[in-house]
Amino acid sequence: MTFADRMLRLDRRIIFLLVGLCTLIPLLYPVGLAINISSEVRGVYDYIDSLPEGSVFLLSLDFDPASKPELYPQAIALLRHAFRKNLRVLGMTLWVSGTGMAEQVIGQVASEMGKVNGKDYVFFGWSPGVSAIIISMGQDLYKAFPSDYYGRPTNTLAVLQGVKTLRDVNYVVSLAAGTAGIETWYVFGKDKYRFELGGGCTGVIAPGLYPLLRSGQINGLIGGLRGAAEYEVLVGKKGRAVAGMDAQSVTHFTIIILVGLCNVFYFLSRSAQRRSEQHR
Amino acid sequence: MSIVLGAWVATGLTLFIFTFLYRDNPFFKLAEHLYVGISVGYTLVKAVDTVGVRLLYVPMIEEGDWSLLIPLGIGLLMLARYVPRAAWLSRWAFAFIVGVGSGLAIPRVISSYVLKQIEDTVRPLVSMTPDGLTFTASLLNPASNLNAIVLLIGVIAVLFYFFFSVEHTGPVRVAARTGIVFLMISFGAAFGYTVMARMSLLIGRLTDLIEFADPQYGSPSLVLLAATVIGLIVWSRWGGRARTGPTDSR
Amino acid sequence: MIFFRRTLPLLITFVCGIVFMAQYYVPHPSSEELLTTVNKWLQIIGGFALILGVTSLFHQHAVKIRRQEPGWGYSFALYAGMVGTIAVGLLAKGKESVDGGLTAFGWVYSYTMVPLQGTMFAILAFFIASAAYRSFRARSREAAVLLIAAVIVMIGRVPLGEYLIPISGDITQWILNVLNASVRRAILIGISLGAVALSLKIIFGIERSYLGGGKE
Numbered sequence: 001m002t003f004a005d006r007m008l009r010l011d012r013r014i015i016f017l018l019v020g021l022c023t024l025i026p027l028l029y030p031v032g033l034a035i036n037i038s039s040e041v042r043g044v045y046d047y048i049d050s051l052p053e054g055s056v057f058l059l060s061l062d063f064d065p066a067s068k069p070e071l072y073p074q075a076i077a078l079l080r081h082a083f084r085k086n087l088r089v090l091g092m093t094l095w096v097s098g099t100g101m102a103e104q105v106i107g108q109v110a111s112e113m114g115k116v117n118g119k120d121y122v123f124f125g126w127s128p129g130v131s132a133i134i135i136s137m138g139q140d141l142y143k144a145f146p147s148d149y150y151g152r153p154t155n156t157l158a159v160l161q162g163v164k165t166l167r168d169v170n171y172v173v174s175l176a177a178g179t180a181g182i183e184t185w186y187v188f189g190k191d192k193y194r195f196e197l198g199g200g201c202t203g204v205i206a207p208g209l210y211p212l213l214r215s216g217q218i219n220g221l222i223g224g225l226r227g228a229a230e231y232e233v234l235v236g237k238k239g240r241a242v243a244g245m246d247a248q249s250v251t252h253f254t255i256i257i258l259v260g261l262c263n264v265f266y267f268l269s270r271s272a273q274r275r276s277e278q279h280r
Numbered sequence: 281m282s283i284v285l286g287a288w289v290a291t292g293l294t295l296f297i298f299t300f301l302y303r304d305n306p307f308f309k310l311a312e313h314l315y316v317g318i319s320v321g322y323t324l325v326k327a328v329d330t331v332g333v334r335l336l337y338v339p340m341i342e343e344g345d346w347s348l349l350i351p352l353g354i355g356l357l358m359l360a361r362y363v364p365r366a367a368w369l370s371r372w373a374f375a376f377i378v379g380v381g382s383g384l385a386i387p388r389v390i391s392s393y394v395l396k397q398i399e400d401t402v403r404p405l406v407s408m409t410p411d412g413l414t415f416t417a418s419l420l421n422p423a424s425n426l427n428a429i430v431l432l433i434g435v436i437a438v439l440f441y442f443f444f445s446v447e448h449t450g451p452v453r454v455a456a457r458t459g460i461v462f463l464m465i466s467f468g469a470a471f472g473y474t475v476m477a478r479m480s481l482l483i484g485r486l487t488d489l490i491e492f493a494d495p496q497y498g499s500p501s502l503v504l505l506a507a508t509v510i511g512l513i514v515w516s517r518w519g520g521r522a523r524t525g526p527t528d529s530r
Numbered sequence: 531m532i533f534f535r536r537t538l539p540l541l542i543t544f545v546c547g548i549v550f551m552a553q554y555y556v557p558h559p560s561s562e563e564l565l566t567t568v569n570k571w572l573q574i575i576g577g578f579a580l581i582l583g584v585t586s587l588f589h590q591h592a593v594k595i596r597r598q599e600p601g602w603g604y605s606f607a608l609y610a611g612m613v614g615t616i617a618v619g620l621l622a623k624g625k626e627s628v629d630g631g632l633t634a635f636g637w638v639y640s641y642t643m644v645p646l647q648g649t650m651f652a653i654l655a656f657f658i659a660s661a662a663y664r665s666f667r668a669r670s671r672e673a674a675v676l677l678i679a680a681v682i683v684m685i686g687r688v689p690l691g692e693y694l695i696p697i698s699g700d701i702t703q704w705i706l707n708v709l710n711a712s713v714r715r716a717i718l719i720g721i722s723l724g725a726v727a728l729s730l731k732i733i734f735g736i737e738r739s740y741l742g743g744g745k746e
Contacts, residue, residue: 034693036692039703096322191392207710207714252690298653313604317607329619347567359578420700468677478652
C-alpha cells in the first residue's frame with residue numbers, strides 16, 4: 001500500500017479531531033475580520049428601515065432547536081432592528097418544537113429594548129395546520145388566533161389595533177429551516193394577501209430560495225450564520241453570529257484543504273496503480 | 281440554582297451525543313432515546329394545549345361555538361385508524377384532508393411556482409432607457425440583460441435535461457449536456473452552503489460549551505468532559521470489546 | 531358497504547378538491563366565508579394528525595419493553611422522558627414561562643430538548659468533513675466542475691476567503707444569483723408541475739394510496 005493509499009484510508013476520528021480543534025480554537029482566540037454585506041441581506045434591512053413608526057411587522061420563527069445556531073442570531077438582530085424602529089411586532093411560529101425558543105427570543109429582546117407585551121408586541125405562539133393557519137390569518141386574524149400565547153383575547157390588545165387580516169401587515173419575515181417556511185408563506189399567504197415578504201433561512205435551504213429572490217417574490221434573504229453576521233453588522237450590535245465568523249472561516253479552509261489533499265492522494269494513487277499495471 | 285443544574289444537564293447530554301464520534305455506546309444511546317421521548321412529550325403537550333384547550337374547549341364550552349364539533353368529529357375519525365374493525369372510517373377523514381389540501385394547493389402552486397417563475401425568466405433581452413435601447417452587460421448585477429440571457433439558457437437547458445420523453449440526441453443532447461454543467465455548478469454551490477450550515481451548527485454548540493465552562497456554573501464543561509472520557513475508556517475496556525461502531529477506519 | 535368503504539371517500543376527495551380549486555377564483559363573500567371556516571377546521575384536524583404521528587412511536591417502544599427485547603432499557607428511558615415531560619407540561623398548562631420565570635416544563639425544554647436536538651445535528655459537521663475527505667474526488671469532468679464551484683462558494687462566503695481573494699465574493703454572488711437561481715428555478719417548475727399532476731390524480735381518484743386504513 002502506497003503512502004497515498006494509506007492517507008486515503010485515514011481513520012475518520014483523526015478528521016473529527018481536526019475539525020473539532022479548527023472550530024474550537026478560533027472561538028477561543030477570535031481575530032475579527034471585516035464582513036462584507038450582500039445585497040440579499042440589505043434587501044431585508046433596507047425595507048425594515050424604510051417602514052414608518054407603528055408599522056406592523058410579523059416575524060414567524062419557523063425553526064426548531066436543531067437550527068438555533070443559525071436562526072436565533074437572525075431573530076435577535078431582526079427584533080432589535082424592529083423594536084428600535086418602534087414597529088408593532090407580531091411573533092409566531094409554524095414549528096411546534098420551536099415554540100419555547102420563539103417565546104424566549106421575543107421576550108428577551110423586548111425586555112432588553114423596554115417593550116411591553118400587548119402594547120408594543122404580541123406573541124401568538126404555535127397553531128397546527130401550517131398552510132391552514134396562514135390562510136386563516138389571511139382571512140381573519142382573530143379567528144386564527146382568538147387568544148395570544150398567554151391566553152389574552154387578541155381583539156383586546158392595543159398592538160393589534162386596526163389589524164384584521166394579513167393584508168394589514170406591512171412586512172412578514174419568515175425565519176425558516178425547511179418546509180413550513182418561506183415558500184409556504186408565499187404560496188398560501190403573499191400570493192393572495194399581498195403583504196411584503198422577506199426571508200431568513202439556514203444555509204442548507206438558502207440556494208433553493210434564490211429563484212424567489214430573483215423574481216421579487218421575496219425582497220431579501222438572510223442566509224445562514226453569515227447572513228446573521230451581516231445583519232448584526234448593519235444593526236450595529238455584534239453578537240454570536242459575528243463571533244462565529246472566524247471559526248466559520250477556519251473550518252471552511254480546513255474542508256477545502258481536506259478535499260484538496262483527498263484529490264492529490266487520489267491522483268497519486270491512480271498513477272501509481274497505472275505504473276504498476278504497465279510494469280506487469 | 282435551576283440555571284446551574286440546567287447547565288450541568290445540558291452539558292452532560294451534549295457530551296453524551298458527542299461520544300458517538302468515537303463509537304456507538306450506551307451514553308449516546310441513552311441520550312438519543314431521551315431526545316426522542318422528550319420531543320414526543322413536548323409535542324403532545326403542545327398539541328393538547330393548543331388544539332384541546334385553545335381551539336376546542338374555550339370556543340365550544342366558554343363561547344358556545346358548537347360548529348367545532350365537526351372538525352372534532354373528523355379528527356376522532358382519523359384516530360379510528362388504530363381500531364382494526366373501524367379503521368375504514370379513517371378514510372373519510374383522510375379523504376377530506378387530502379381533498380381540501382389538494383384543492384387549496386393546485387391554483388396557488390401554479391400561480392406562485394409556475395407562472396411567476398416563468399414570468400421572471402422571460403424578461404426582455406435589452407433595456408429601454410431615455411437614450412434608447414441598451415444592453416446592460418454587468419455580471420455583478422443579477423438584473424442585467426447579460427444575466428437574463430444566462431438565466432434563460434440555464435432554465436431551458438436544465439428543463440431539457442429532465443425531459444426524458446424525448447431522446448437526448450442532436451440539439452437536445454447539446455441542451456441536456458449544457459444543463460448538466462449548470463446542474464453541477466448549482467450542486468457545488470449547494471454543497472458549499474451545506475458545509476457552511478453544518479459548521480455553523482457545530483459552532484453554536486461549542487459556543488454553548490465554552491459558556492458553560494465558566495466557574496459561575498461550576499465549570500460543567502471541563503468536569504463532565506473528563507468524566508465522559510473516563511466513562512468511555514472504562515466502557516471500551518470492559519463493555520465495548522465485541523462491538524464495531526460507525527467509525528472503523530475501513 | 532363498498533359505497534361507504536371505497537366510493538364515498540373518493541367522492542369526498544373529488545368534491546372537496548373541486549370546490550376548493552374553484553374557491554380560489556370566486557371572490558364572493560360566501561366563498562371567502564367557506565375558506566375561513568374550513569381552514570379553521572383544518573387547524574384543529576392538523577392537531578389530531580400530530581397525535582396520530584406520535585402514537586405509533588408509543589406503540590413500537592411499548593412492544594419492545596413488554597417483550598424485553600435487547601435494548602429495552604433504552605425504550606424505558608424514552609418512556610421516562612416522554613411521561614416526565616408530559617407530566618410537567620400539563621402541570622404548567624403548556625407554558626414554558628410564567629411572569630418571566632421559567633416553569634419546570636420550560637426548564638426541560640431549554641436544558642434538555644434544545645441541547646439534545648442541537649447536538650444531534652451539530653455532529654453532522656464532523657461527518658460532512660469526513661465524507662468530503664473520503665468521497666469528494668474529481669473522477670470526471672462533471673465532478674471537477676462541482677468541486678470547483680463548491681470551493682469557490684466556500685471561499686467566497688467567509689470573511690477570510692474574501693480577504694485573501696476579494697473576487698471570490700463577487701463570483702460566489704454571481705454563481706448563486708444567476709447560475710444557481712436558473713437551475714433551482716427549472717427544478718422548482720418541474721417539481722411544481724409534478725405536484726399539480728399528482729394532486730389532480732388524487733382529486734379524480736386515479737391515485738388512491740393516501741386512503742390506506744382497513745380492508746376494501
